Amino acid sequence: MPNSNAKLRRSPRGGQEAGRRELVSRSLQSAEHCLEDQDYGTAYAHYLLVLNLAPELKTSVKETFQFTLFKWAEELDSLARIQDLFNCYEQALELYPNDEVICNSMGEHLFRMGFRDEAAGYFHKAVKLNPDFADAKENFYRVANWLVERWHFIMLNDAKRNLTYLKAIENAVCSGCKSVLDIGTGTGILSMFAKKAGASSVYACELSKTMYELACDVVAANNMEREIKLLHLKSLDIEIPKHIPERVSLVVTETVDAGLFGEGIVESLIHAWEHLLLQPKLQAKNQDGSTEDCGRVIPSSATIFGMAVECKEIRRHHRVETQEVAGVLLPNSVQFFSPTYAFAGSEETVEPYTTEKLSRIPGGYKPLTEPFQVMTVDFNNLQELKSLAGRKPWKLSQPVTEGGTLDAVVVWFVLQLDDEHALSTSPSEETCWEQAVYPVQGLSDFSVKAGDTVMMEVCCQDCYLKIQKISFSTSECGMDCSDGDDTLSLGNEAELCNALASLQTTSKQDGEGQVCVLESTEIALLNNAPYHRCFKAAMGKVLSSLNPSKDLQSMDVDGHGSGVNLQEDQNKSSVDVVPDPLYILDVSEGFSILPIIAGKLGPVKAYSSVEKEQHQAVLNIISEANHFPKETLEFWLSHLEDENVVLQRPKSDKLWSIIILDVIETSGLIQQEVMEKAAISRCLLHSGGKIFPQYVLVYGMLVESQSLLLESAVQGTEPTLGFNIAPFINQFKVPVRVYLDLSTLPCVPLSKPAELLRLDLMNPLLNSSSREVKVQICKSGQVTAIPFWYHLHLDEEHSLNTSDEFSHWKQAAVVLDEPIQVQIGDELVLEVQHHKSNISITVKQGRMPCVN
Known part of the structure; x- marks a missing residue:
């Protein structure tokens, strides 16, 4: 507890002043006693009285008052007394309006309760009050997008x-x-x-x-x-x-x-x-x-255009392309869709399209049709505007000009500002806009050839342009290649909504026709075969070392073993001793089939932290399809009263053999509080048990990228035609750009990749919060940014690279405030710091010739 000793200055006033001093002194003593008894609410009330009666004590009791406030706020939060919590912070900020610590804490409570804009405002104020306050900076960087969108x-x-x-x-x-x-x-x-x-x-x-x-x-x-x-x-x-x-x-x-x-x-x-x-x-x-x-x-009007395309990157984020993942069968009875398909079944408003900068999409795209006009709208015609929402859906068809895989219909528009001036958002134009993407899902076949006809339905409901029921007919016989099951055909919203509703409440006995709606990153993860193979092999090693029985030694952990499954082997002899199961906990974010993969590796009890009932139902179906005993897969959150304590022992008092942590966000940043989670996990491991990943290496390189500069800050007054805007909006720039794909980022590498930092989840003694790294320049230019990515080491033999072509993760980059001119042979010294979940990279020394 902070030191709460404070002395009241004497004043040459009479009895009233003496009474005030006495009351303040007694209140201070009472507050201290309450703190000793952990009665934070009463202590807080006493400090309020003291500070209102004796403002001159603000400096001396500030630290203790903050401690009391934060402890009392935690209690109020746990009791769901939200209004009382905010009242306490408002009182505190009246007393200490320029206290960055209180502002930051208020923002954290607001953020946890979903008030993101308000939280971001408090984080921003805290950073302005103290630009070196690391906690506030990290919080502000993470929510800046809600304040001023990028x-x-x-x-x-x-x-x-x-x-x-x-x-x-x-x-x-x-x-x-x-x-x-x-x-x-x-x-x-x-x-x-x-x-x-x-x-x-x-x-x-x-x-x-x-x-x-x-x-x-x-x-x-x-x-x-x-x-x-x-x-x-x-x-x-x-x-x-x-x-x-x-x-x-x-x-x-x-x-x-x-x-x-x-x-x-x-x-x-x-x-x-x-x-x-x-x-x-x-x-x-x-x-x-x-x-x-x-x-x-x-603008006076707009014309919307569309084009059917083949695009592997769109496909892998919206369609599960495999029926088997690391030995786990995905049954035909389960159909996976992304939210753009299933928006009608969602309780939240979900856009019927996603967006992409097609000129920078990994792997590029191939047009399957010529561009075609979808619709026009006259913004100067009131009746036309009013008729849009009520207009019945209309059908469009377009001949296929080049064969391929029908992955999406992409949309852009020409904005006619007046008779003379227009702006196009076409993928072939250099523009600040992305394109709208309507992924094709739910068809029985996606292969088209020249002469086929792509068909779709268009409407403008709920203030969105919707392109739905996308299908095609073949040139030979006019056959309609859409999904034969009406309950799963694209755009059949009522049927899909009913299917989702029934999935939430009941499970069909035969397991047929189950719809599973996943985020696009979750679908990309299911399609990431190296990820699942790597986890399978690493988990197999740990399980073999902990239970080296004949059964475990014969299991197929790397795809090249005997392939004998434990459950099958157990049926061979009634005298075989069934080993005690080993406990595995997967606390990955979102939908994960790693617990089922673990279930195929031997006598395990795998616990999944999947929350959604729909996803749990689908995992149960997959488990049954792979002939697992019912007790193999459990949903851990159903065993917990409080989801915040997900990392704890199983009720049987067994310890975990493997704990799988989500270390990297799909955005390219480190997950929040991951090192704290690792510390808890280490206390819950069986002797010989492991955390996956065991350690993470952060890699980065120096690049010159004008694109990253333009996306991170307004570059002076020239682009804004002389108006002074940059200094004001640039207050909200953040040093790290996320959701990047280095394979298509317009940049010139100025150095080779270098290891910047090691985060060890199993051995914290190997970690350091700060490190200096020397990087040699291999190409002359201006260093404007430092992209970074990760190698996740499950063990010494098995690792994953978050920047490879199969990765469901994106990358991030630190953008420098001022570019640094460098020459071949120069050496830059980078200071790399890790604070909580934030990595900061600064150039400690500028140009320095390398001495051979």
Whole structure:
């Protein structure tokens, strides 16, 4: 417990002052006694009284007050007294408004409760108060995407996009549109374009509190705070004359996503035409033929295009391509789908598409059809906008021009800002947008050849463009190659929803027709054959060493043994002694079949930490299909009262022989609290038991990459056409870019890969929180970033590389604040630090000629 001794300064006042000092002194003593008794709530109340009566004690009791607050907050959290918890933090921040530790702790509680935007705000404040506060920096970096999404940097660095919008706005203002409303203003750049073009009145609305405050700072820095009225509102909530005095003549917006409609542009423009905009030009003529001020929208219209493609990378994330994984049979009765297929059965709103930058997708893609027009939309036509949502689905068909595997329909659009200016998001264009991807799932066959016809259904429901029921007919006989089972055909939403509902509550006795919806990364993991083979071999070694019976020695742990399964071997002789089972715990994130693979390796009791009932039901079916005794597979969370203590002993008081930890996030970062989990795991291992992975090596290399710079920070005023935005939005940049694929990252390697750090889960004495690494330059250039990845060593013989072509993991990169010019033969010294789950890499020494 921190030192709580504090002395009250004497004051030359009379009896009232003496009484105050006495009350404060007694309260301090009471607080200390309560802390000794671990009565944190009462101690906290006493400290509040002390600090309100004697503010001069703030410095001396600060550390103890923080300790008391955090302990009391933990109790309130465990009792689900959420409002009381937040009240305590608000009281504490009134007393210590600039305390970074309290701000950070408040953010952690908010984040755990799902208030991510609010949490990010507190983390950001803590970092501003103390830029060297490691805990706050790590927290802020992890949630910065919720404060300012990363596409803001890419978009603001897109000079072509900015210039095209500027010219279209200038045209509109010069033609008479003098009052402007910017919907979803972001940093305020379009509003400033309008003011620069000569608009007399400019209004801008932004729903995000952080982006609204950022826009206020940007507008003020560009001396336009008196000329642009910023509203912290959703456009649907704007009222006349409460928020703006009258209808405007121009609405500008870029609330479009890769699928065009996903950010609600249709709904917001319908409301704008009905309540905020002047009448359109065609309706605004006087009887004498003259034209009044009229309303218009930028962008004026859009045309959506599509194309069927073959793409291995999309396929491996949305279709399970194997019927056998490391010796485990995946029965035909289970069908796996990604959320883009099964959005109708989800309780949450799930986009019917994913997004990809097709120009950088690993392995590339092959067009199977010519680009075709999906639809057009006129944003200046209210009736057309209103009819979109109610429009019945329509069918499209397109001839196949080149044979291949039908993996997806990809979509992009041309945004027509006005008659002269347009922006294309085509994969062949250099653009800040990605493309929308509709993976093809649920067909009985995916092979097409030239002359076949791809068919699909299109609709615009729930503010999304949906392309569904994708199938094809063959050229020979017009045969429709779609899934023959209607309950699983793409787009048959009612049937799929019913199937999912029944799966959640009941399990069919025959196990037929089970639908399993997995995240795309979970499907990629199932398709990662080297991953499962590696785990099978490493687990087999551990089990053999712990129970070297004849049965275990004969098992097929590496794919080359006798293949005799223990359950089969046990039936050969009634006199064989059945060894006690060994306990295996898999606490991997998400769906994992490693416990079933372990079950094939001998007398084990494998525990899975899979949470979803749907996934548990499917694992049971797979277990039955592989003829496991029922007791082989258990779901560990059903044995626990508190999921937070997942790492504990089995109830039988046995110890674990193997504990499988998820060490790396699919984003490319280290999982949070993984070293703490490893410390607990080591205490729960059977003698000779192992944690998988046993240790992790972090590798990195120096690169020059303009792309990483553009994606991480706004590069001065040039791309924003002279407007001063960079210093404000760059406050929210983070040093680490995640979800990278090094195989397609536009970069020039300036060094060979180097080992940066070792994280040992079995032997913590081999770990160090900081290390210096010398890296030699092999190519001249500018070091702008340090990509890094991992080698996960299950043991000395079996390891996994998170950057290989089969990996379901992505990679990450540290982006330098300032590029470093280097020459061949130079040597840079990198300081690599590991704090909790955050890796920081800094260049400690700049250019230094290498001495041979």
